[in-house]
Amino acid sequence: MSSDRRTAKVAGGLFLITEVAAVGGLTLYGPALRNADYVLGAGADARVFAGALCEIVLVLAVIGTGVVLYPVLRRRNEAAALGYVCGRLLEAAVIAVGIVAVLSVVTVRREVGAGVGGEAVARALVAVHDWTFLLGPNFVLGANTLVLAVLMYRSRLVPRFVAVLGLVGGPLICVSATAVLFGLYGQVSPVGSLAAVPVFAWEVTLAVRLIVKGFDPAAPAA
Template identity: 75%
Template sequence: MSSTRRTAVVAGVLFLVTEVAAIAGLALYRPVLHDAAYVVGPGADTRVFLGALCEFVLALAVTGTGVVLYPVLRRRNEGAAVGYVCGRLLEAAVILVGIIGVLSVVTLRRQAEGAAGADGASLITVGRALVAVHDWTFLFGPNFVLGANTLVLAALMYTARLVPRPVAVLGLVGGAMICASATAVLFGVYEQVSVAGSLAALPVFVWEVTLAVRLLGKGFDEPADERLGEGDRVGVGVGVGVGVGVE
């Protein structure tokens, strides 16, 4: 297996991991995100910890896609490749901030359990504020920054023909749609976790899954000269040199 093929396989696996981890994390976080009184209730801390672990894996996988794809992308456009890596690092950093916000709610709940005369209303207000931190990071990380990263990667793959054009176009559409949706959520047109928000995020989900399957199944599309191994290039060079000498 060539190094480029290995890169494609690893990148494909990481893209699938991002999808599974993102969905699992959001599902596991549901008690703390949707129960305003979580901080003064019995809690579901183990479930929240599992959600945090899933989001930590998500942050690692997001960073990994940028690092793994960099050598391939750099050969086509070094500036765009660096931008993509930096964008993925930013996306992962925002996700980590959201994790800290959610885990802080759990810490607050546990401390309130052993505190005599704790002010329930104040605890609920602080808990809501910490959940709001997660919600805003969820909007800016896996929406705005993800959309920008998707546009950069899809545009690079489209111009360099690393994948079939329809696959790259799907990424361009998905990146634009999720950025537009995030803008709508920012200005209160609809909730992020809603039918409209889910429909707007669907093309990016399909793009990443399609790209992952393509990379795992067939790898990158490369020009014929790049598919030649080093030995083949030497052989071609020797053959050309001998031919010229004979003439």
Template identity: 65%
Template sequence: MDGTRRTAVVTGVLFLVTEVAAVAGLVLYRPALDGAAYVGGPGADPRVLAGVLCEMVLLIAVIGTGVALYPVIRRRHEALAVGYVCGRLLEAAVIAVGVVSVLAVVTLRQDLAGRAGESPGVDPAAYEVAASALVAVRDWAFLLGPNVALGANTLVLAYVMHRTGLVPRWIALLGLAGGTLICASAVAVLFGLYPQVSAVGALAALPVFAWEVTLAVRLLTRGFTPIRKYPD
């Protein structure tokens, strides 16, 4: 297996890991997103922490895709290669902010549960307000990370793939469409046109999901198409 083929396999695996880890993480730590209700209830800390662990795997995989693709993209466009790596680092950093917010909600619940018996005068309402604020931080991080930053990174990578022919054109076009759609959806959510977690939001994210899975399968099974020069 030559270096380029090995890079394609590693990149394909990492893209699949991002999809699995993102979905598993969201499903597992979802109880903590109730915020106020979570800190005042019995909690599900082991489940939430397992979700956070999945998010940590996601962070590593997101950064890994940028690093793995850098030498391949750099051969044709060094500036875009650097931009893609930086974009993936930014995406991972924003996701990390959301992960820390979820962990803080767990800490609040544990602290409230520990003080309830020792300090009868403790005010649960204050903990609930703090938890709600932390969930809001996580929600905004989710909008800016796996939506805006992901969309921008998808556009950069799909553009390079389209111009160089590293993958079949229809796959690159799927990425261009998916990146554009999820960015537009993020703007719509930002201005309150519909909730972030909604049927419309899920439909807007579907093309990006299809792009990453299709790209991963292509790289795992066929690798990169030999690079051609940019058209004049």
């Protein structure tokens, strides 16, 4: 197996991990994020910790996609390839801030509870997570998607219909995030979820393509 084929398989696997870990983390975080009285009750701390673990895996996978693809992408456009790696690092860093915020809610519940404004502090920490969720997996993800999709489209490393999903999804999720920023609708809403579908389709389709067939052998030489 050639090095590029191995790179494609690993990158595809990492993209799939990002999708599973992101959904798992958000689902498991539910009690702490949706229940305003979380700090007042017994709490579902183990579930929140499991969500944090999912998001730690997400952070590692996000970084991994940038690092693993860099040797292949830099042969096509070194500056854009480096930009993609840096963008993925930024995305991972923003997600990590959200992890810390949610874990801090658990600390507030255990050590402060309802006393000394514990509920208000918890709400503030959840707000921090919500903003990181908007900035990282939306604005930064959209920019990273666009950069990678342009590289894939121009280099023809994957079929162009796959790259087009990213060319559509990247800008669309950025526009949607801007609408959420100005309060036009909620991020976790039917409209917001619909706007995220093309990016989800792009990452899953790209992942399956890379795992099953690798980079297109008919792509022009670097």
